[in-house]
Amino acid sequence: MGFESKEIDSTNTMTTVECLIILGTLALAFAGEQGTGKTAFDAINYAINYIESHPDKKRFFYTYGSDREYPYGAGEYVEVHAKDAQTANKIYSDQYPNRPGNILNCAFVYTEDQWIGEGIRDKYYKDKLPAVVMEEN
DSSP: OOOOEEEOSSSOEEEHHHHHHHHHHHHHHHHTOTTTTOOHHHHHHHHHHHHHHOTTOEEEEEEOOSOTTSSSOTTOEEEEEESSHHHHHHHHHHHSOOBTTTBOSSSEEEEHIIIIITSHHHHHOTTOOOSEEEEOO
């Protein structure tokens, strides 16, 4: 059984199944509906509706190491939805204030292209949901 590829942007494509898996995982995390009887189908519908109503948003991923000063530990991540990296960093640093020297309070920041395209998600965060999902208003 073949699945149609959908163009995500000019450099990346995903199959419909890959999109639905990502959408379902994102929706469950974003809506905080784990353990409440919501199904994956509910989560996918939520994610599709969200993405259709917010086409200008990009996803950014903030990860951590072993430093105890980080708000989360190694193997955890925060996801921010914003129009651009500067806005995402502002949203993030409003919640988790910068370190001295105006340095973001995390180990690494990835764009969605890096997160998926470079295999960061699959290599280090497979089957893990974000600790927090933050949204630009």
